[in-house]
Amino acid sequence: MQSVTDLPFLRTLQRLNCLPDFIVTPYLRSSTTSCVMPDSITRCITENPTSCPIWAQLAGSEIEPLLRDVEKLREFPIAGINLNAGCPAPLMNRHGAGAALLKNPIHLRRICCAMRSATAPGCWSVKCRLGWESAEEFPQILEAIAAGAPDLLIVHARTRRQLYAGEPNDAAVRLAVQQVPCPVLANGDIASRDDAEHRLLSTQARGIMIGRGIVRNPYLLRELRGGMSPSRDEMLLYYTTLLEETGRELPHPSPSAHCNRMKKFLAYCYKDFPAQAEYCLRRCTSPSAMEQLLLSSAKQEPIPCTH
Numbered sequence: 500m501q502s503v504t505d506l507p508f509l510r511t512l513q514r515l516n517c518l519p520d521f522i523v524t525p526y527l528r529s530s531t532t533s534c535v536m537p538d539s540i541t542r543c544i545t546e547n548p549t550s551c552p553i554w555a556q557l558a559g560s561e562i563e564p565l566l567r568d569v570e571k572l573r574e575f576p577i578a579g580i581n582l583n584a585g586c587p588a589p590l591m592n593r594h595g596a597g598a599a600l601l602k603n604p605i606h607l608r609r610i611c612c613a614m615r616s617a618t619a620p621g622c623w624s625v626k627c628r629l630g631w632e633s634a635e636e637f638p639q640i641l642e643a644i645a646a647g648a649p650d651l652l653i654v655h656a657r658t659r660r661q662l663y664a665g666e667p668n669d670a671a672v673r674l675a676v677q678q679v680p681c682p683v684l685a686n687g688d689i690a691s692r693d694d695a696e697h698r699l700l701s702t703q704a705r706g707i708m709i710g711r712g713i714v715r716n717p718y719l720l721r722e723l724r725g726g727m728s729p730s731r732d733e734m735l736l737y738y739t740t741l742l743e744e745t746g747r748e749l750p751h752p753s754p755s756a757h758c759n760r761m762k763k764f765l766a767y768c769y770k771d772f773p774a775q776a777e778y779c780l781r782r783c784t785s786p787s788a789m790e791q792l793l794l795s796s797a798k799q800e801p802i803p804c805t806h
């Protein structure tokens with residue numbers, strides 16, 4: 500997840516021993532002039548603190564730049580390349596990339612075939628949504644993707660129009676499972692072990708990908724392997740480890756920059772805090788005050804709010 504699942508987050512997962520089977524980087528933007536490769540993303544690859552294989556994700560709209568960047572990424576210790584055909588960000592979509600690729604299945608097919616021929620067996624995957632406007636577009640999109648013979652397909656089971664709203668469409672994922680010969684992973688709104696079990700059953704997918712649910716509760720990875728749900732102390736350990744790790748990687752260190760960085764993660768966690776704690780965390784500008792707020796919430800003590 501862009502600006503979220505960064506090196507401090509990966510270090511936190513490693514320290515908590517909550518690790519997925521593999522990781523996909525936030526997208527690297529493949530434009531006609533260059534590949535935008537921010538350090539914050541490439542260091543996730545070169546300094547990957549986990550033992551997990553990591554796929555580099557490319558977002559682009561033209562074959563030549565995408566192939567140029569596939570070539571560039573050969574220097575990196577990655578498991579493979581993932582094509583982003585799902586990002587709904589207007590700026591990216593205006594340039595024809597991300598979910599905008601879904602508008603033109605013929606062009607998508609050409610891109611997929613070209614990327615297939617530029618990547619080694621086992622090293623090419625796609626992440627897509629169901630369509631731009633409607634899931635009725637999905638069968639044609641699947642044909643285009645299948646022509647590029649990906650080794651893995653991850654389906655965020657919503658259209659671009661839906662953004663993040665509405666129920667993920669399990670029937671569409673089932674269609675992908677039937678039509679595309681590679682393993683398919685279901686993605687979208689999986690926040691608990693029950694959600695995961697339900698989605699696997701209902702989609703027949705080989706596995707799942709989780710984004711926001713892991714930021715909210717990284718121990719979900721343990722729960723999915725049959726382990727315990729986290730105690731309050733473990734959640735506190737998560738927040739404080741993340742606070743410490745984010746503090747180590749600030750481009751322009753300052754107390755408020757540190758708190759603002761931490762709030763990018765807390766945005767997915769606020770629903771687990773009492774309203775008063777959320778109110779104070781959102782306004783907090785001092786890391787030590789933030790730590791105190793996290794501690795008081797975990798211990799269910801009165802919230803030391805100065806606002």
Ligand SMILES: Cc1cc2nc3c(=O)[nH]c(=O)nc-3n(C[C@H](O)[C@H](O)[C@H](O)COP(=O)(O)O)c2cc1C
Binds near residue numbers: 655686
């Ligand atoms: C802040 C944010 C950044 C994201 N960045 C990316 C990205 O770089 N590449 C990508 O494929 N998906 C990205 N996504 C989409 C997620 O990977 C995922 O498909 C979506 O959030 C639905 O799954 P979830 O409910 O498990 O989070 C992002 C989502 C969010 C909320």
